[in-house]
Amino acid sequence: AQSVAQPEDQVNVAEGNPLTVKCTYSVSGNPYLFWYVQYPNRGLQFLLKYITGDNLVKGSYGFEAEFNKSQTSFHLKKPSALVSDSALYFCAVRDRRDSGGYNKLIFGAGTRLAVHP
Amino acid sequence: DAGITQSPRHKVTETGTPVTLRCHQTENHRYMYWYRQDPGHGLRLIHYSYGVKDTDKGEVSDGYSVSRSKTEDFLLTLESATSSQTSVYFCAISNDKNTGELFFGEGSRLTVL
Numbered sequence: 001a002q003s004v005a006q007p008e009d010q011v012n013v014a015e016g017n018p019l020t021v022k023c024t025y026s027v028s029g030n031p032y033l034f035w036y037v038q039y040p041n042r043g044l045q046f047l048l049k050y051i052t053g054d055n056l057v058k059g060s061y062g063f064e065a066e067f068n069k070s071q072t073s074f075h076l077k078k079p080s081a082l083v084s085d086s087a088l089y090f091c092a093v094r095d096r097r098d099s100g101g102y103n104k105l106i107f108g109a110g111t112r113l114a115v116h117p
Numbered sequence: 118d119a120g121i122t123q124s125p126r127h128k129v130t131e132t133g134t135p136v137t138l139r140c141h142q143t144e145n146h147r148y149m150y151w152y153r154q155d156p157g158h159g160l161r162l163i164h165y166s167y168g169v170k171d172t173d174k175g176e177v178s179d180g181y182s183v184s185r186s187k188t189e190d191f192l193l194t195l196e197s198a199t200s201s202q203t204s205v206y207f208c209a210i211s212n213d214k215n216t217g218e219l220f221f222g223e224g225s226r227l228t229v230l
Contacts, residue, residue: 006159032215032216034218036219043209043223043224044160044209044219044221046219049216090159102167102173103148103211103214103215103219104150104162104175105162106162107152107159107161109157109159110159
């Protein structure tokens with residue numbers, strides 16, 4: 001079965017410092033991986049995805065994520081955090097071998113990022 | 118922002134009553150999804166649709182039914198609401214069944230007393 005783990009409920013970072021939000025996954029085959037962000041009282045917004053190719057994926061708002069197959073991880077990173085990055089972040093996965101998957105994503109529980117001035 | 122409208126945005130109801138949530142899209146995307154969001158669980162898929170009148174169950178479908186009579190509308194029905202169905206419900210759409218990202222609506226907060 002597919003699953004996603006986000007081991008940290010909350011991450012606290014000072015503005016200007018680098019940030020990392022962790023994600024590990026479990027699928028039978030090779031994964032498609034996604035990061036989404038949710039601001040208060042809003043729906044989720046797509047940040048970036050890994051489909052194939054370069055293990056370092058760049059996305060919206062200066063975020064990037066590194067796919068590590070040996071560690072089954074897809075951590076979200078940003079070199080310099082902004083207060084406006086404070087939000088709830090979700091990692092999601094689907095198994096590439098699931099050809100009838102209809103893009104059904106499995107989401108992690110979410111990590112709340114708090115960036116302090 | 119993708120053209121997705123959910124209604125109602127907030128609803129309070131009593132146990133045992135039927136509830137219908139509506140998702141309307143103006144993007145002409147083929148695939149539509151209903152998720153529920155609960156603390157500690159992230160988002161869990163309830164039902165999804167891969168075309169008009171084509172729907173299937175997700176991981177938490179018990180107690181829910183859906184219908185899609187038009188491309189633009191996807192309805193989620195709770196036949197007899199229970200307190201365990203108190204949640205925030207999100208509709209999402211996609212135009213790619215394999216690798217495309219999902220676009221989400223603003224959510225519908227349902228409270229079942």
